[in-house]
Amino acid sequence: MTALMKIQSFIQAYVKAIASILDVDVTIVDNELVRVAGTGIYADEIGETVTHANFFHHILVSGESGSIMDSMADLNCKGCEKRTTCRELANVAYPIFKEGAVVGIISIIAFSEGERKNLLENRGQMEEFLKYMSVLLESKLYTDEAKERLEQQLQVVHDAEKGWSFVGDSQKMKEAIRIGKKVAKSNSTVFLRGESGTGKEIMAKMIHALSDRRDKLMISINCAAIPENLVESELFGYEEGAFTGAKKHGSIGKFELAHGSTIFLDEIGDMPLPVQTKLLRVLQESVVERIGGTKPIPIDIRVICATNKNIEQMVEEGAFREDLYYRLNIIPIELPPLRKRKEDLPALIEYYIAYYNQKLGKSMRGVSPEALQTLTSYDWPGNVREMKNIIEYLENIAEGEIIQLSDLPDHIVMRSGKGFEDWSLDEIVEDYEKRVLSSMVKKGATLEEKNQLAENLKISRATLYRKLKKYDLL
Known part of the structure; x- marks a missing residue:
C-alpha cells in the first residue's frame, strides 16, 4: 500500500472540502498512478489506475508542477489513448513529496467551459493553493499534527471566500444589517427575503462571520442549481447500494459536511416537495438520515435560507409546505431592491x-x-x-x-x-445616432461592408462616411 493510500480517508474528506470551497473538482493520485481521492466523476474511480496518464507521468518523473489549458491542443496530451474522448478541458497539478521523492499528485480539473475559464483567470492562485496543500499532505505522512495545519490552510481560503461588505446608508438597508448582526450569535434559523441580486448571500456570509461558528466553513447550496433527482442525495448523502450508480462506500451529504457550522440554502423555494419533508425532520430533530441508511446521524448546524419567490403564495398553492415555512421563517430579514x-x-x-x-x-x-x-x-x-x-x-x-x-x-x-x-433636441438625436452607428459598424469593417450598411440604412455612402468621421468611428 502506498503512503497516500494509508491515509486515504483523510485525503478524501479534505478533497471534498476543497472542492466545496473552490467550486471545482479535485483529484489525487499516488506514485503508481492509482486514484487515491476525487470528486465529481472521479469519485467513482477511487482505487483504480489512471489510464490516460501522460500528463501525470511527466509530473511524477520531473517533480515539477504542470498545467493543461486546452486538452485538445496541449503537448502533454499528445499520444494519449483517450485524447479524443477525454472530458477534461483543463488541469492544474502539483507533485506531493515525501523525503524528496514524488509520492503523488494533487490536481484541480475543469470539465466545463465555465470551470476552464475560472481556472485560467485564477491559475496563479490555484497553483499556489495546490503548493500549500502538497506541503501539508507531505507533513500528514509524518504526523497527525498536519491535520490541524491543513484545516488552517483551508480556513485561509475560506476567509477569502467569506468576505462581506455592505455599502450605503439607506434606512432599509441599515435595518436589515442591524437585525443580521443582532441575531448572528443565535442558533435560530434565518430566512433572507429579497429580489435576485440584492445581497442575500453576502448577508448570510456576514451572519456566519459574526457567529460563534465562524471558525468552520459555511456550506452553501443553491437549491435551484441542483437537478431535482439529485437534490436529496446532495443534501443528505447516501449509503453504498442505495440506488443504481451509487458509489462504493456511499457519500456524505452537505448537512453532514456542515456539522458544527452554518449551512446556507439559497433559492429554497425551488426545493422539491419530497425533499422539503425530509428537511423539516432535520430541522425539528437535528438528525440526518442518508438515502438507503437506517441510522440517524446527529448534526449540529445553523440554517440560513434565502429566496426571491413569494413563499406565502407558494404555500397557498400547495407548492411549499406550510409547516416548513413556519419552521424556516423564525427570523425573517428583508433585503430591499x-x-x-x-x-x-x-x-x-x-x-x-x-x-x-x-x-x-x-x-x-x-x-x-x-x-x-x-x-x-x-x-x-x-x-x-x-x-x-x-x-x-x-x-x-x-x-x-x-x-x-x-x-x-x-x-x-x-x-x-x-x-x-x-440638451437640445439636436444633441439628443446626435447622441442616439452615434449609439446606433457604433453598434452597427464593425471594427475594421471593409469597404464592401460599409457600402452594404449605407444601403441598409437607406443613405448614400458619402453621408455614411461623413457621419462616421463626425463620430470618430472610421
Missing part, C-alpha cells in the same frame, strides 16, 4: 469604481452629473449585481477618467429618460 434605496447609488458607484480600478488596473475618477442622474433614475431590475456588472463594463469601455452619459449602455439611457434635461 436597489430601486428602493437609490440614496445608496452614489456610494455604491464610488465603491465599485474603486474596486475595479484596483482589479483592472484602471484610474477612473468618477461619473459626470448627467451620467449619475441617468444611473440614479434607472430602476435596476438586476439590483446591485447588475450595477456591479455595469461599472465593470464602463471601466473597460469609457475613454476618459470620468464616465460620461455617452458611455452608458443604450438600455440604461433609454429606460432612464433622465440626463438630457440640458
Whole structure:
C-alpha cells in the first residue's frame, strides 16, 4: 500500500472540502498512478489506475508542477489513448513529496467551459493553493499534527471566500444589517427575503462571520442549481447500494459536511416537495438520515435560507409546505431592491469604481452629473449585481477618467429618460445616432461592408462616411 493510500480517508474528506470551497473538482493520485481521492466523476474511480496518464507521468518523473489549458491542443496530451474522448478541458497539478521523492499528485480539473475559464483567470492562485496543500499532505505522512495545519490552510481560503461588505446608508438597508448582526450569535434559523441580486448571500456570509461558528466553513447550496433527482442525495448523502450508480462506500451529504457550522440554502423555494419533508425532520430533530441508511446521524448546524419567490403564495398553492415555512421563517430579514434605496447609488458607484480600478488596473475618477442622474433614475431590475456588472463594463469601455452619459449602455439611457434635461433636441438625436452607428459598424469593417450598411440604412455612402468621421468611428 502506498503512503497516500494509508491515509486515504483523510485525503478524501479534505478533497471534498476543497472542492466545496473552490467550486471545482479535485483529484489525487499516488506514485503508481492509482486514484487515491476525487470528486465529481472521479469519485467513482477511487482505487483504480489512471489510464490516460501522460500528463501525470511527466509530473511524477520531473517533480515539477504542470498545467493543461486546452486538452485538445496541449503537448502533454499528445499520444494519449483517450485524447479524443477525454472530458477534461483543463488541469492544474502539483507533485506531493515525501523525503524528496514524488509520492503523488494533487490536481484541480475543469470539465466545463465555465470551470476552464475560472481556472485560467485564477491559475496563479490555484497553483499556489495546490503548493500549500502538497506541503501539508507531505507533513500528514509524518504526523497527525498536519491535520490541524491543513484545516488552517483551508480556513485561509475560506476567509477569502467569506468576505462581506455592505455599502450605503439607506434606512432599509441599515435595518436589515442591524437585525443580521443582532441575531448572528443565535442558533435560530434565518430566512433572507429579497429580489435576485440584492445581497442575500453576502448577508448570510456576514451572519456566519459574526457567529460563534465562524471558525468552520459555511456550506452553501443553491437549491435551484441542483437537478431535482439529485437534490436529496446532495443534501443528505447516501449509503453504498442505495440506488443504481451509487458509489462504493456511499457519500456524505452537505448537512453532514456542515456539522458544527452554518449551512446556507439559497433559492429554497425551488426545493422539491419530497425533499422539503425530509428537511423539516432535520430541522425539528437535528438528525440526518442518508438515502438507503437506517441510522440517524446527529448534526449540529445553523440554517440560513434565502429566496426571491413569494413563499406565502407558494404555500397557498400547495407548492411549499406550510409547516416548513413556519419552521424556516423564525427570523425573517428583508433585503430591499436597489430601486428602493437609490440614496445608496452614489456610494455604491464610488465603491465599485474603486474596486475595479484596483482589479483592472484602471484610474477612473468618477461619473459626470448627467451620467449619475441617468444611473440614479434607472430602476435596476438586476439590483446591485447588475450595477456591479455595469461599472465593470464602463471601466473597460469609457475613454476618459470620468464616465460620461455617452458611455452608458443604450438600455440604461433609454429606460432612464433622465440626463438630457440640458440638451437640445439636436444633441439628443446626435447622441442616439452615434449609439446606433457604433453598434452597427464593425471594427475594421471593409469597404464592401460599409457600402452594404449605407444601403441598409437607406443613405448614400458619402453621408455614411461623413457621419462616421463626425463620430470618430472610421
